[in-house]
Amino acid sequence: MDSYQVGNNKPIKLKVAIATEAIPMSYAFLYHTIDDKVPYAVIPPFDPTQKSGWKQLDGGNEVQSKIFRVMTFCRFFNPFPNEETFKLAIKQIEDTYKVSINGGDEGPLDMNFKVNAFYEGQTCILESELKLT
Amino acid sequence: MRHLKILVLLITSTVFAQTDTNPSAALKNLAPPSSPAFVLMDLTPSNIIVPENIQAFSIQTISAFSGDSSNGLSNNNYAVEFQPYWYVKRENMNFFKYNNLKPEKGSNEENLKPSDYTCYNVFGDAWKRASVSLALMNGNFNVFENAQSYVSVGARTRLLSFKTNEQRNAIMSQYSAYEQFMSSQEVIMIFANTDLTRPQKNTAITNLETYKTIADDFEKALNRKPLFALDVAVAYSHFMGDKSQDLDDAFGRLGVWASGDLAFYTPTIGDNGHIHFYGVFRYLRDGLNINPESGGLRIEEAIDYGAKLELELDNLSFAYEYITRDIDNDNEKRSIGSIRYKINNAFTLNGGFGRNFKSDGETVALFGIQWGIDFGSSVSLGSK
Structure with a gap:
């Protein structure tokens, strides 16, 4: 798992950027440890194409030694004529998706992400995670 | 006999569509024959087409059922069409x-x-729906004794469209309902659950009854056709010549056309029911005419204008079109009924029956098949 040095800085902020024909909804969670099943802090879900500004983690409190996960769920409502066209729409998501964290000792950082796309339901899920040190 | 052949093909096509037979990957991107490169040569079941839901890249084919059809079509008529929109990065x-x-x-x-x-x-829609097509065709088009080859290029797009306030409000209302549901505690808990993988989370969300209802309503609101749309296209076909008959390559046919679609939503006949009134105007510069004096080819200019009425149900549509071609001192007509049936997402049949230009009153049958068969239900992309 990648890490980001936040030190005692606060607030730590998140920004999600994406350019897609789908409706994306982003979810951000903070866990005390990697084994936790339930997050202790949640950023209210948002559509990053409509609310594109920075959001504070845990209301601006210190988040040192925490696990941070960001998920974005995209749903296409316009029909695709075939899977090839759908894959091109997913490639657009891959090419434009950017999850940034800022406020730590290292300055801004673009988080890595993994993607799963599902043609049948015209959805895809992107996930990033980071250990805040 | 012709009708028997049509029936046999319909039955065998339907049976094939319902089997688990996997066609070759080469058939994956076939699409209905509607590209301007085909329309220019009056080969398509309908001459009034709309650039809707075009595949990013498709291969199209069209055939006549018999060698004695008006166009003398062979089975070697193919077109490729692609939409540049999907291949270019979209900013914002x-x-x-x-x-x-x-x-x-x-x-x-x-x-x-x-x-x-x-x-x-x-x-x-002008950029989103723009497409470019290239076609290779073989037919006599009532000009030559033997079938000849042609190369066509074409482009089409939806120049303008208009949705009513009620249609726009429905989209915004559905967006709000979706956003509200996706922000609910029920959905948040699924995404927060670290025991679930991404595919499991996707399944958990998409299987929720509320999600299904909202997504279904949303799609219906978006699928409503604009009240009015104006589509435009241009195409050129070049005659390749025939050395065996001492025919040099020559100007074939150039066409520029526009069609307007006035669509009325009629939910009483289906969730996606629409009644369409189309009008079409086309300028044609036609080099595929025999000069009776010299025996060579000569160019004629023509203006096509006509109308089409279409009843669109969910998977089935019936249409009738009547187009008049004013050409020099002559007047030709195209009167064709067409039918389109979407058997499933992978298989669509298109047919046209009636009288085509230059057919001297003969009935012609044109047929196109979409084999857009996809494999697998999902794609998994690696990490970045």
Whole structure:
């Protein structure tokens, strides 16, 4: 798992950027440890194409030694004529998706992400995670 | 005999569509024969076509059932069509922009609400729906004794479209309902659950009954056709010549045309029921005419104009079109009924029956098949 040095800085902020024909909804969670099943802090879900500004983690409190996960769920409502066209729409998501964290000792950082796309339901899920040190 | 052949093909096609037979990957991108490169030569079941839901890349084919059809078509008629939109990175794209909705000037770009999208971009489809096609055809087109080869290029797009206030409000209302549901505690808990993998989370969300209802309603609101749309196309076909008959390559046919679609939503006949009234205008510069004096080819200019009435149900549509061609001192007509049946997402049949230009009253049958068969239900992409 990648890490980001936040030190005692606060607030730590998140920004999600994406350019897609789908409706994306982003979810951000903070866990005390990697084994936790339930997050202790949640950023209210948002559509990053409509609310594109920075959001504070845990209301601006210190988040040192925490696990941070960001998920974005995209749903296409316009029909695709075939899977090839759908894959091109997913490639657009891959090419434009950017999850940034800022406020730590290292300055801004673009988080890595993994993607799963599902043609049948015209959805895809992107996930990033980071250990805040 | 001709009708028997049509029936046999329909039955065998339907049976094939319902089997588990996997066709070769080469058939994956076949699409209905509607590219301008085909339409120019009057080969398609309908001469009035709309650039809707075009595949990013498709291969199209069309055949006549018999060698004595008006066009003397062989079975070697293919076109490729692609939409550049999907191959170019889209900056600042979002759901509203894709659906031609714009926020009012002065809105806070960092914190937009659905209610901010009160403006409609009537030219918003022009780039999205633009497509380019290239076709290779073989036929005599009532000009030559033997079938000859032609190469065609074409382009089409939706120049403008207009949705009513009621249609726009329905989209914004559905967006709000979706956003509200996706922000509910039930959905948040699924995404927060670290025991679930991404595919499991996707399944958990998409299997929720509320999700299904909202998504279904949303798709219906978006699938409603614009009240009015104007589509334009241009195509050129070049005659390749035939050395064996001492025929040099020559100007074939050039066409520029526009069609307007006035669509009325009729939910009483189906969830996606529409009645369409189309009007078409086409300028044609036709080099495929025999000069009776010299025996060579000569160019004639023609103006086509006509109308089409279409009843669109969910998977089935019936249409009738009548087009008049004013050409020099002559007057030709195309009167064709067409039918399109979408058997499933992978298989669509298109047929046209009636009288085509230059057919001297003969009935012609044109047929196209879409084999857009896809494999697998999902794609998994690696990490970045």
